[in-house]
Amino acid sequence: MAREGYATLLRGRASWYGRRFQGRRTTSGERFNRHEYTCAHKTLPFGTRLRVTNLTNGATVVVRVTDRGPFRHERIIDLAEVAARPLGIVDAGAATVVAEVVDSTTPLGIADTPENLAALRAGDPNPEAPFTAYLLPEVPAVSVALAAMPASPATAAKAPQFVVQAGTFIDAQHARAMQARILTIDPALPAEVLTVTVDGRAANRVVVGQLASWLAAETVRRNLQLWGIAGLVCQVPTGQAAADPDKPVLAVATSLK
Template sequence: MLLLLLSAPARATARGSAEDPAAAPRAATTVLRGRASWYGAYFQGRKTTSGERFNRFQYTCAHKTLPFGTRLRVTNVKNGKSVVVRVTDRGPFRRERIIDLSEIAARPLGITECGAATVVAEIVAANTPLGPATTPENLAALYAADPHPDAAFTTYSVPAAASPAAPTPAPALLAAAGAPTAGVVAAAETTHCPAGFLIQAGSFIDAANARAVQARIQSLLPNVQVEVSQELLDGRQRSRVFVGNFGERLEAEAVRRQLRVWGIGGLVREVASR
């Protein structure tokens, strides 16, 4: 049974009569990484394994082993969108899938269009509101902490650091599947999912300023595509600097953060599929 893991117990105060708040136990995060799919109208009204009737308009999901009622924040690692759901059913029983989302829960993540997607799911508190949620600020770190990234799916615990100055302990592998087989990503995903992500690194009235930013980024990131796009906005010509294309939002966000370190602002934009 997967539950939130706790770090070492808090130490007593010098007098031993009360707990030291500064030494209170910090919860680790239990993370599931793998493929998510969805189910909808065909199962509407049917009884789930928990005894509840399935409702595709409620934020629920199916998982093979997690206790009923467990809440998960599920994030599509490709587009960074998140939703909180509650476990009410068992499944998915298709190979190499870790979770089946109800239709309404899958929509914000773009999974109804894609068919399936790679997600990171964190076990969250029982009082966490259900529905669309903010993307975890440490999404990249959670994804990178996977101790067995070549496995079809994994479950692992990411401990919290004892203090901001202390190094974060290594993640602990709780479960893993074998290496994924070829063709796990359905053809529908490459057809209907976003084509990629760009970083807009500036919008300028003066095209010379845009070309200067383009040249600077090219000097800093010689292996990354940087283009200037001319667009007419509110009757005025503007030059926008775009960096990328990136296959996943995580890649684009990592480059955006690096540009910010160099004093270049930017925002990530999704490239719509055609």
């Protein structure tokens, strides 16, 4: 269905699978790992990468096709547990998503909500159908090139950066254990332990970042919360080094649940 100049879109219900299938061999021959960003699809070639967005909350992940299915309830895709959690599918059981075929070099994991999400919705030729597949004109190459151009030093200096604070510990061993737990959930997360001063005492703070947008940080925070890790999205003050242990980062609102 691929066509030059167009993106391939799939819209329908997504479900998930996890612990029960851990370690089983998938149709592609790989062993299923619920902690990896993979999925099952009925027909797409193994290795195809999909950017999957929950149409209700805008949460987005990128996954790789390694298995076949789902074969019931008119669902179009089965997501591994780690990919389903940030989309809210583990708690809900299923959700309506739009899945876009993306380049094979697109990083797997949590991603920003597509900027053209409204266009993805509007391009659906049959929104009343339980599922559909359609084509959408891609963003012109010149626009992509302009977006990829490095920002000027003045602009870059003003761009805010965000981190997720996942805990502050007096015992460094406890901090390293929290870091290891986060990396077990998602090895791609930039989790590190920083030495900070709290109330005049040395402490060890586990942070995930820096992240380029509040949405990216908030999505990470929600994902960690689903795994029982309470976090706080914070903005790094302009000009502050990523690992400056002597200056606190400024908290920003995280009212979304």
